[in-house]
Amino acid sequence: xxxxxxxxxxxxxxxxxxxxxxxxxxxxxxxxxxxxxxxxxxxxxxxxxxxxxxxxxxxxxxxxxxxxxxxxxxxxxxxxxxxxxxxxxxxxxxxxxxxxxxxxxxxxxxxxxxxxxxxxxxxxxxxxxxxxxxxxxxxxxxxxxxxxxxxxxxxxxxxxxxxxxxxxxxxxxxxxxxxxxxxxxxxxxxxxxxxxxxxxxxxxxxxxxxxxxxxxxxxxxxxxxxxxxxxxxxxxxxxxxxxxxxxxxxxxxxxxxxxxxxxxxxxxxxxxxxxxxxxxxxxxxxxxxxxxxxxxxxxxxxxxxxxxxxxxxxxxxxxxxxxxxxxxxxxxxxxxxxxxxxxxxxxxxxxxxxxxxxxxxx
Ligand SMILES: NC(=O)c1ccc[n+]([C@@H]2O[C@H](COP(=O)([O-])OP(=O)(O)OC[C@H]3O[C@@H](n4cnc5c(N)ncnc54)[C@H](O)[C@@H]3O)[C@@H](O)[C@H]2O)c1
Ligand SMILES: [Zn+2]
Numbered sequence: 001x002x003x004x005x006x007x008x009x010x011x012x013x014x015x016x017x018x019x020x021x022x023x024x025x026x027x028x029x030x031x032x033x034x035x036x037x038x039x040x041x042x043x044x045x046x047x048x049x050x051x052x053x054x055x056x057x058x059x060x061x062x063x064x065x066x067x068x069x070x071x072x073x074x075x076x077x078x079x080x081x082x083x084x085x086x087x088x089x090x091x092x093x094x095x096x097x098x099x100x101x102x103x104x105x106x107x108x109x110x111x112x113x114x115x116x117x118x119x120x121x122x123x124x125x126x127x128x129x130x131x132x133x134x135x136x137x138x139x140x141x142x143x144x145x146x147x148x149x150x151x152x153x154x155x156x157x158x159x160x161x162x163x164x165x166x167x168x169x170x171x172x173x174x175x176x177x178x179x180x181x182x183x184x185x186x187x188x189x190x191x192x193x194x195x196x197x198x199x200x201x202x203x204x205x206x207x208x209x210x211x212x213x214x215x216x217x218x219x220x221x222x223x224x225x226x227x228x229x230x231x232x233x234x235x236x237x238x239x240x241x242x243x244x245x246x247x248x249x250x251x252x253x254x255x256x257x258x259x260x261x262x263x264x265x266x267x268x269x270x271x272x273x274x275x276x277x278x279x280x281x282x283x284x285x286x287x288x289x290x291x292x293x294x295x296x297x298x299x300x301x302x303x304x305x306x307x308x309x310x311x312x313x314x315x316x317x318x319x320x321x322x323x324x325x326x327x328x329x330x331x332x333x334x335x336x337x338x339x340x341x342x343x344x345x346x347x348x349x350x351x352x353x354x355x356x357x358x359x360x361x362x
Pocket of ligand 1: 006007008009010011012013030031032033034037038060061062063080081082083084085099100101104123124125126189211212213214215216221228
C-alpha cells in the first residue's frame with residue numbers, strides 16, 4: 001500500500017514510516033518541519049536522519065492545498081499525524097493550533113476527496129475526554145468539571161463529586177464517553193475527529209481514529225512547551241537534573257510505547273479496506289496498565305542513574321488529574337496487542353536518544 005504519512009518526520013510519524021516500510025508498504029512523508037517541533041534550524045537534515053533511506057519526503061504544510069494534492073498522487077490511504085502538540089506557551093498559540101490541526105485537516109480531507117483517496121487513519125488523542133472517568137460511592141458515574149484554582153493552590157488536586165463533594169474513584173474511559181476538551185489543543189483534536197467523520201459521510205470515505213494515550217519512546221522531542229511529560233523528565237535527567245514532578249505525582253496516565261502506537265497505525269490501515277463506505281470509528285490506544293506520573297519519573301530516574309524526582313506541588317491550568325483509557329476495543333476488534341511493557345519501555349527510554357528541537361542543554 002502507498003501511504004501518505006503527514007507529520008511523518010515527527011516523533012510518532014517517523015516510527016510509523018519505519019514500521020510501514022519494513023512491512024513492505026511504501027510510505028510517503030509530508031511534513032512542514034515546524035520550528036516548534038524541530039527547532040529553528042528545522043531543516044530536511046533533521047528529518048532525513050530519522051527516516052529510512054529512499055522515503056520520499058515532501059516538505060510542505062498540510063494547509064497548502066496544492067502541495068497536498070501533489071503528494072496525494074498515487075496514494076492509497078492517508079495516515080494523518082501532522083499536528084501541533086502539547087499545551088503550548090499561552091493562549092497566543094491558539095490560532096496556530098487551530099490552523100495546523102483543524103484548517104490543516106480540512107484542507108487535507110478536501111484534497112483527498114478531490115483525488116478520490118478514501119482511507120484515513122487519524123492520530124487522535126485521549127485529551128478529547130477531558131477529566132477521565134470517575135465513580136462516586138453515592139452517585140455512581142460522574143464527570144467532574146475543571147478543577148478550581150483555589151483547590152489547586154491549596155494542594156487539593158483530586159477532583160470531587162460534582163453532586164456531593166465526595167472523594168472519587170478513577171476508572172477507565174471507553175470510546176463511548178462524550179468529548180469534553182479542556183484546552184485549545186484538546187479542542188483541535190476533537191474537531192479533527194468531527195471533520196474526519198463529516199468527510200466520511202460526505203464522500204463515502206472510511207476513517208479510523210486512534211486516540212493515543214501518553215506516547216513515549218526513542219526519538220521523542222526534547223522538552224519544549226509543546227512536548228509531553230515523559231520528555232520533560234527525560235530531558236532533565238539528560239542535563240543531570242532531578243525530574244520536577246507537578247501536583248503530588250499521583251496523576252494517573254497510560255504510557256504507551258511509540259512502536260506499539262506505530263503497530264496500531266499499521267493494523268488500522270490494514271482494516272480500512274474492510275470497512276463500509278461512510279464509516280468512522282475511534283479506538284483508545286493505550287497499554288492497558290495505568291501508572292502515576294510519579295512512578296514514571298522514578299522509573300526513568302532509576303534507569304538513567306540520575307537524581308531522584310522532586311515533587312513540586314506546581315500545576316498547569318488545563319491539565320487533568322487522571323485519564324486512563326480502556327483499550328480493549330482495539331485489542332478485540334483489530335487484534336492489536338502492545339508488546340513493550342512499562343518497566344522495559346522506561347528502561348530503554350531512559351537511555352535512548354531524544355530528537356533535537358534546537359535546545360542544546362538537554
Ligand atoms: N506524543 C503523544 O503522546 C501524543 C498523544 C496523543 C496524540 N498525539 C498525536 O500524534 C500525532 C503526532 O504527534 P507527535 O508526538 O509525533 O508530535 P511531533 O511534534 O513529534 O510530530 C508532529 C509532526 O507534524 C508536523 N506538523 C505539524 N503541523 C504541521 C502542518 N501544519 N503541516 C505539516 N506538518 C506539520 C511537525 O513538523 C512534526 O514533524 C499528533 O497528531 C498528536 O496530536 C500524540
Ligand atoms: Zn457524589
